[in-house]
Amino acid sequence: MLSRLTRPAANAAARLAKSVRKVSTTQIGGYEVFDHSYDAVVIGAGGAGLRAAAGLVGHGLKTACITKVFPTRSHTVAAQGGINGALANMTEDDWRWHAYDTVKGADWLGDQDAIQHMCRLAPEVILELESFGLPFSRTPEGKIYQRAFGGQSLKFGKGGQAYRCAAAADRTGHAILHTLYGMALKFDCLFFVEYFAMDLIMSSHCSASEGVKRRVVAASRRTSGDDGKCLGCVAMCMEDGSIHRFGAHSTIIATGGFGRAYQSCTSAHTCTGDGSAMASRAGLPMQDLEFVQFHPTGIFPAGCLLTEGCRGEGGILRNSEGEPFMARYAPTAKDLASRDVVSRAMTLEIREGRGVGPNKDHIFLHLDHLPPETLAERLPGISETAKIFAGVDVTKEPAPVLPTVHYNMGGIPTNWKTQVVKDAEDTIVPGLFAAGEAGCASVHGANRLGANSLLDLVVFGRQAADTTAELVKPNSPPVVLPKNAGEASIARMDKMRHCSGPIPTAVLRRELQVTMQKYAPVYRNADDLAKGKEAVVEVMKKFKDVGVSDRTMIWNTDLIETLELENLINQAAQEMYAAEARKESRGAHAHENFPDRDDENWMKHTLSWLDKPHVEDAKVVLKYRRVIDQPLDKEMHHVPPAKRVY
Amino acid sequence: MALAARISRPFVPRLFSRSFAAAAQPQTFAIYRYDPDQQAKPFLQEYNIDLKSCGPMILDALIKIKDEVDTTLTFRRSCREGICGSCAMNINGKNGLACLLYIEPSSKPIEIQPLPHTYVVKDLVPDLTNFYNQYKSIEPWLKRKDVKAKDDKEYFQSREDRAKLDGMYECILCACCMTSCPSYWWNPEYYLGPAVLMQAYRWIADSRDQFTEERLAWVNDTMKLYRCHGIMNCTNCCPKGLDPAKAIVHLKEQVAETYTDAWKSMMTEEIVKNKGRESGMMYM
Numbered sequence: 001m002l003s004r005l006t007r008p009a010a011n012a013a014a015r016l017a018k019s020v021r022k023v024s025t026t027q028i029g030g031y032e033v034f035d036h037s038y039d040a041v042v043i044g045a046g047g048a049g050l051r052a053a054a055g056l057v058g059h060g061l062k063t064a065c066i067t068k069v070f071p072t073r074s075h076t077v078a079a080q081g082g083i084n085g086a087l088a089n090m091t092e093d094d095w096r097w098h099a100y101d102t103v104k105g106a107d108w109l110g111d112q113d114a115i116q117h118m119c120r121l122a123p124e125v126i127l128e129l130e131s132f133g134l135p136f137s138r139t140p141e142g143k144i145y146q147r148a149f150g151g152q153s154l155k156f157g158k159g160g161q162a163y164r165c166a167a168a169a170d171r172t173g174h175a176i177l178h179t180l181y182g183m184a185l186k187f188d189c190l191f192f193v194e195y196f197a198m199d200l201i202m203s204s205h206c207s208a209s210e211g212v213k214r215r216v217v218a219a220s221r222r223t224s225g226d227d228g229k230c231l232g233c234v235a236m237c238m239e240d241g242s243i244h245r246f247g248a249h250s251t252i253i254a255t256g257g258f259g260r261a262y263q264s265c266t267s268a269h270t271c272t273g274d275g276s277a278m279a280s281r282a283g284l285p286m287q288d289l290e291f292v293q294f295h296p297t298g299i300f301p302a303g304c305l306l307t308e309g310c311r312g313e314g315g316i317l318r319n320s321e322g323e324p325f326m327a328r329y330a331p332t333a334k335d336l337a338s339r340d341v342v343s344r345a346m347t348l349e350i351r352e353g354r355g356v357g358p359n360k361d362h363i364f365l366h367l368d369h370l371p372p373e374t375l376a377e378r379l380p381g382i383s384e385t386a387k388i389f390a391g392v393d394v395t396k397e398p399a400p401v402l403p404t405v406h407y408n409m410g411g412i413p414t415n416w417k418t419q420v421v422k423d424a425e426d427t428i429v430p431g432l433f434a435a436g437e438a439g440c441a442s443v444h445g446a447n448r449l450g451a452n453s454l455l456d457l458v459v460f461g462r463q464a465a466d467t468t469a470e471l472v473k474p475n476s477p478p479v480v481l482p483k484n485a486g487e488a489s490i491a492r493m494d495k496m497r498h499c500s501g502p503i504p505t506a507v508l509r510r511e512l513q514v515t516m517q518k519y520a521p522v523y524r525n526a527d528d529l530a531k532g533k534e535a536v537v538e539v540m541k542k543f544k545d546v547g548v549s550d551r552t553m554i555w556n557t558d559l560i561e562t563l564e565l566e567n568l569i570n571q572a573a574q575e576m577y578a579a580e581a582r583k584e585s586r587g588a589h590a591h592e593n594f595p596d597r598d599d600e601n602w603m604k605h606t607l608s609w610l611d612k613p614h615v616e617d618a619k620v621v622l623k624y625r626r627v628i629d630q631p632l633d634k635e636m637h638h639v640p641p642a643k644r645v646y
Numbered sequence: 647m648a649l650a651a652r653i654s655r656p657f658v659p660r661l662f663s664r665s666f667a668a669a670a671q672p673q674t675f676a677i678y679r680y681d682p683d684q685q686a687k688p689f690l691q692e693y694n695i696d697l698k699s700c701g702p703m704i705l706d707a708l709i710k711i712k713d714e715v716d717t718t719l720t721f722r723r724s725c726r727e728g729i730c731g732s733c734a735m736n737i738n739g740k741n742g743l744a745c746l747l748y749i750e751p752s753s754k755p756i757e758i759q760p761l762p763h764t765y766v767v768k769d770l771v772p773d774l775t776n777f778y779n780q781y782k783s784i785e786p787w788l789k790r791k792d793v794k795a796k797d798d799k800e801y802f803q804s805r806e807d808r809a810k811l812d813g814m815y816e817c818i819l820c821a822c823c824m825t826s827c828p829s830y831w832w833n834p835e836y837y838l839g840p841a842v843l844m845q846a847y848r849w850i851a852d853s854r855d856q857f858t859e860e861r862l863a864w865v866n867d868t869m870k871l872y873r874c875h876g877i878m879n880c881t882n883c884c885p886k887g888l889d890p891a892k893a894i895v896h897l898k899e900q901v902a903e904t905y906t907d908a909w910k911s912m913m914t915e916e917i918v919k920n921k922g923r924e925s926g927m928m929y930m
Contacts (some may be wrong), residue, residue: 070778072819073730089798104810130800133788133852135808135815142802163756171816176730178815182787239767268724304727381816385727388746506713550718554682554767558717 007265026483029490031241038064038467041232041248043275046074047173047457048436048464050180051188051253055465057187060474064246066192066235068270068560070183075256075268076457079173080307081383082147082165083454084127085122089143089219090163095119096636097154098164102452103639104607105151105338106409106445107587108603109288109547111628114416116636118452118459122312125167125458132186134179136168136380147378148312151338151449151646161336162176165451170381176454183203188218194238196560197274200282200432200483201488203229223264228422230432231337231479233278234486237494238560241553244491245486247479250431250468252418252617253279257437260564263510263517265405266298266305270564275438277567277612278427279412280574281614284422284429285607287440287625288410289571290579291588293448294522298404300362302389305406306382306399308450311335315367317346318398319354330646337646340447343403347522364398390450403522408587409448410575413607413625418464424607424625433467435460442605445627448586469617492614495565497559501545505562508546512539512565516572520579525592529580536576540569544616569615577620582606599641603627675707676755677719692755697828704758705733706772707743721770721800728885731820735770736762741822742852743885748768761825763834777821782865789857807853814848814893816886817841822867823880823890827889829873836869840880840890847897863909864916866901874898 006026024035042053045067054062067074070469086093099119103110130136130144135144149165168175184191232247250598255275259267276520282288296317297306311317317335329345330337337345347364349355356364367375372395375383379394386399412434413421418441420432436439436457519532543566550558582597585591605625610618672694680688693711700710705723712719722732726745733744736759749756764772824830824839838846843865850861865871871894880890 069730069732070774073722073724075725075730077818078725078727078729127800131788131790131794133786133849133854135811135852137799138805140805142804144800154786168815169728174818175815178819179787185782186785186787188777204741240814268730270724287871302727381729388728504717506717548717550733552681552683552718555720555771557712557720 002006003076005312010358014244017166026245028484031243031490031494032242033245033486033490035245035247035481036064037247038062039248039327039472039476040244040250040252041066041476042252042254043233044074044254044256044436044438045071045191046256046436047076047176047180047256047454048438048461049074049252050177050184051458051461052179052252052254052464053189053398053437054183054187055462056468057189059465061469061472062134062475063249064190064192065184066195066197066233066246068194068196068238068274070193072177072186072190073270074177075271076454077177078266078268079172079454080170080171080305081149081175081309081312082148082167082451083126083127083176083458084152084165084451084502085455086164087123087126087146087166087573090146091154093162093164096121097156097159097162098122098152099636100156100639101152102443102449103163103367103445104157104642104644105447105449106443107447107597107644108445108599109291109442109586109605110445111416112630112636112638113443113628113632114352114443116631116633117416118443118455119462120635121459122455125455125462128178129176129458132179132183132330133166134175136166136175141216147309148336149451150308150311150336150342151333152336161333165312167309169377170309170379175556176458192237192244195235195244196238196494196563197235197255197278198563200233200278201231202282203231203482228283229430230282231481231485234433234489238419238555239494241556243486245481247481248431249472249476249479250433252433252435252464252468253412253438254434254464255434255438257411258568258571259405259408261512261516261568261575262292262405263513264298264301264303265407266295266303268416270447272564273571274564275434276412277570279420279432280570281418283609283613284420285413285609285623286410286571286574287413287605287607288442288446289408289575289608290404291409291446292520293339293407293409293588294343294403296339296346297365297401298406299386299389300402302399304385304389305404306365306386306484307379307402308339310365310367310379313368313374315365316369317342317401317423317566318364319349320356320360320365321354325354333646334645335376338447339450339592341632341646343522344590346403362400362402362616362643365401366398367394368398373583374478377407407448407453408437409440409442409444411438412509413605414439414441416441416463417467418460419467424623428433432462435464488613493537493559493563495555496548496562497551499546499548501547503545503547505546505548505558505565507541508542509561509565509568511542512536512569512572515539516576520576523590523592524579529576532576532581536573540573540615540618543569566615570610573615573618574610574620577622578606578608580623581622588596597644603641661731669698671751672879673697673707673749673751674755675711677711677770678759679719679769680766683868688766690757697749697751700749703745704737704747707749708744708758716775720768733819734820734822734885741826741883743820743822745851746885761787761821763831764825772825774821776834777824777839777842777902780842781819781845784838784842784849784861786845786849788849788852788855790857792852799856803853809847810851810853812850813888814844817844817848817888818886820885822883822885826879826883827866828877828879833869833873837873837880838865838870840874840894843897844888844893847893850897850900859904859909860912860916862901863912864899865897866905866909871898871901
């Protein structure tokens, strides 16, 4: 089904056509705007974005990859543990067992067709990465080393721990991103580096009064005739402040998550949900934003990540009594239970007074019982990180850890082919795709298993390229952009650049982060969520009073951070509303007033919209969409819901 | 008491008033500023912050200054854990990652400058396009001469062979080593620099790669490789503890061992084939 990645035939004419930059310029809102035309545009150059870009070029499509940071700075580089795949290098294995684990890990909110697709393709994509030079760690037989990881089992949960997380020491994300970047270089991908994508260009924004018209939510009531096609995007070059409109037959959003909405997160400063917010401003829904993963072992207090691979190699969590308490909460999997289970266990231990440290506010991760050679070979990166950020020598002492925001299971809803859908009837948005953490296929449902995200990136990055190739012919005639496309975005950017409200961006951002951390942590309750809704609405309204001091167009990080703040508020508001509305506990959403999973009423995806594009005017609207519980084809059986015990 | 900005600039009132109570720990930072709109001579601007309400790393100080004192201060940053390589800069005369370096309280200002001998876009943001182009030129991907059969699994690589890559694959392309090398300062267009040479060697040392000889021939050049004189600034400042100087020594050794006169024609062929190859970087 998915095509193997091969180099396009050396075609001198094609290369020449690509290297001659035909750009036209126009004037909009006082800014000079450069227009570009491509077959496909990828927004984001992390794992999913790079794989999509390389795949598109491999199909012979004229591709541009827009990224706000240099590709190898994307946060994929910080992933540590590994990438899951049933290679069967350590024990016998089967992708259907992996799919079962993923469905269970998602607490039955994952779409089983997408899960089947991902798990079935896992061995192939891992081998493809290796064939591009990824330096996986090796077994004594010279095969790819696979370690134990959370929530992974054999024989549909009955065969004990599975060793299916292919790893490159504890720098797998780094290895994957650099390998994918090398792949992109080999395929001669065209990058627009340090271009900040501001908004999508949609076909229903055609009229001259686009700047004034607002997009009305009620996507399911939309009349036919307005196909709401995506025509491309508008971006700002940070180096000189020029504005660029990219017209494309296919736009792929691969911009990652929005971990920076929280005060304490393992995420980079750049994880601000830009692509997701762009889709939201275009009137499209987000899906399942209430499901935010708290990684059990973020260093306390720095927040830097200590991979689940620590526990995979034998590390143990202990409380103030020295007890390996996970045995009580997850008798079978113990420390390698699903991440939400472990985070909740740690939170309860601290609540019940068995936390460690002078304030009894964190937990110890012990690696000191492991042979130093194992730590040096399998976990060198985190040994260094623990030394620098916690002052701890992991061969001798435990590392202080606390559940820390790490991943967003939710995102832009898509089908298993990465095509964005805009309502509960799965109506496809032509020309728009989403892959990686920014998308919600949904393979992770209510909780993601460790090492499934790197897999998600590569599988769905590739799928986005392949689906595009099915729909778009190479060197297609250029997309005709409406004359005033991007007018609203440019006006908004101009307004933000000149705003002089009393609230500095950093202050409002801090207020948002504290709000989310306080009212939507690991354990949520009705009171806090209600207060959280009010507090987040306050932050939304305050955005109109934000002030930017830097007026330049060149590398204006003050402006960029303010635009990123709007994106964070956009996503966080929808998360808070979605969380408050979900009256059950499922996966990472633990609701103290509704401690059980309620399949009868709540086995459904949350769809959330902002009813106006700009956060200071908007209200959140919620609807629901069914979970796809049937696999793609007969190769896998449907996994019926069951009690989730580790 | 307003924060000290010790050069004559118009005073911009801040929302925060900082009072230096007895328990505060003030520290001055002297940070390189360059405004591309004005294009005036760059200067060091001093900022004074209280370390007691600041995180321990230099990057924490920079972010605090940007958030609370001067939002126009511009620098690259992302992961804050030393894996992305964005925040490479020169701190008190030595290249490093701002997020991995502890603030060492001192009565003298801590000087923060962009990476040495680079074109500066603004403040602490250097233009690294040349570095990225040079990295692309050594073809950092696995190159094989055979084609994988349909049911073939991974390429075999023994643990010993895999261990040869340790100390090289971890490079985060931060450019600390490149911009610490005097040879690279004087010849950035021709000399490939420590990071790029180490990555060239990473692919030469990879037992799965079958273009070893071509790769060796490609770097065997008086300017590309032999501008390295063992100055050792690179290994000295690598924030990940890697040893580019050693990789270059191994590279030179292997070139010397493997060299044949056939390399001349191999090189000519490569250059002809690579003509017109774009770097892939776009900038207006």
